[in-house]
Amino acid sequence: MLNFDRVVKSFGPKQVLNELSFAVRPGELYGFCGANGAGKTTAMRIALGVHDADSGVVTIDGRPIDADLRAQIGYMPEERGLYAKMRPIDQLVYLAKLSGVRADEASRRAAEWIERLGVVMSPKDPLEKLSLGNQQKVQLIAALMAEPRVLVLDEPFSGLDPVAVDAMADVLLEQARNGIPVLFSSHQLDLVDRLCDRIGIIRGGRIVAEGTVGELRAKVAGRLLQISLQGAEAGWPESVPGVRRVDDHDGLVSFELSDGTDPDDVLDAVRRLGRIEHFGWRNPSLSDIFREAVTA
Numbered sequence: 001m002l003n004f005d006r007v008v009k010s011f012g013p014k015q016v017l018n019e020l021s022f023a024v025r026p027g028e029l030y031g032f033c034g035a036n037g038a039g040k041t042t043a044m045r046i047a048l049g050v051h052d053a054d055s056g057v058v059t060i061d062g063r064p065i066d067a068d069l070r071a072q073i074g075y076m077p078e079e080r081g082l083y084a085k086m087r088p089i090d091q092l093v094y095l096a097k098l099s100g101v102r103a104d105e106a107s108r109r110a111a112e113w114i115e116r117l118g119v120v121m122s123p124k125d126p127l128e129k130l131s132l133g134n135q136q137k138v139q140l141i142a143a144l145m146a147e148p149r150v151l152v153l154d155e156p157f158s159g160l161d162p163v164a165v166d167a168m169a170d171v172l173l174e175q176a177r178n179g180i181p182v183l184f185s186s187h188q189l190d191l192v193d194r195l196c197d198r199i200g201i202i203r204g205g206r207i208v209a210e211g212t213v214g215e216l217r218a219k220v221a222g223r224l225l226q227i228s229l230q231g232a233e234a235g236w237p238e239s240v241p242g243v244r245r246v247d248d249h250d251g252l253v254s255f256e257l258s259d260g261t262d263p264d265d266v267l268d269a270v271r272r273l274g275r276i277e278h279f280g281w282r283n284p285s286l287s288d289i290f291r292e293a294v295t296a
């Protein structure tokens with residue numbers, strides 16, 4: 001288990017992590033979400049020893065992460081960081097050898113992953129000649145080469161086409177099902193929704209919502225109404241009391257109920273504005289959950 005326990009981190013006067021606590025269990029794919037600048041990368045870098053925490057601790061199976069444990073983490077940094085001029089295969093073998101894997105075994109693993117993830121390249125090409133998506137696949141392979149005990153991946157899916165997303169997602173799910181705690185950050189909420197066993201949303205340096213998508217949905221359920229009216233004046237959504245307009249798709253307008261608003265009062269109000277075509281609860285998406293968590 002990868003555990004962040006009351007981790008605090010400031011850069012100068014700015015506190016980024018405020019007693020951040022969460023755990024990624026063995027066999028679990030954990031989606032780490034939050035607005036830009038919320039502290040996801042900082043938290044991951046602390047686990048990897050790039051930054052020191054001001055206080056608090058990150059542990060693996062109860063042991064504070066030291067150099068030995070750090071070497072057992074497969075890490076995909078946001079800034080990526082393989083050598084642009086080196087051939088991918090050489091880098092992968094080199095990195096694995098640094099982690100104590102024998103050269104022939106490292107070559108075998110690299111070839112297998114390159115094939116499995118469908119990295120498109122000519123064997124002679126240096127990394128910089130690969131498309132960004134293929135470079136990203138090589139980055140993931142680098143994180144997997146030493147058969148890590150924990151995976152920490154900073155936005156591994158950003159910029160990938162749907163086929164590459166599926167290939168990478170398959171690998172991460174497989175790693176998780178093999179018992180590895182897999183932590184990854186992402187802004188692609190549809191993907192997080194589809195893949196993750198649990199999700200943690202960070203805001204203000206701490207986790208403000210955590211659970212399975214179902215658990216998080218249950219918390220927002222009963223707060224979002226969808227309404228469509230016929231014959232109402234343009235701009236009618238702005239005149240409905242006790243709600244906040246969330247979005248509008250083809251005349252079906254979604255509203256978030258303010259605390260204490262009775263949906264029956266909303267029904268009475270919109271009846272006066274036009275003929276009701278639709279009035280019902282909206283099944284919250286992960287975007288709805290995210291919006292609620294980061295703006296509440």
Ligand SMILES: Nc1ncnc2c1ncn2[C@@H]1O[C@H](COP(=O)(O)OP(=O)(O)OP(=O)(O)O)[C@@H](O)[C@H]1O
Nearest residue numbers: 011012016034035036037038039040041042043078
């Ligand atoms: N080395 C640093 N020195 C000073 N401030 C930093 C440093 N690293 C990060 N920060 C600040 O810490 C805050 C959190 O940044 P971080 O990169 O952890 O957020 P994030 O959640 O990963 O964001 P994003 O989703 O945009 O990648 C930001 O305000 C950032 O400017």
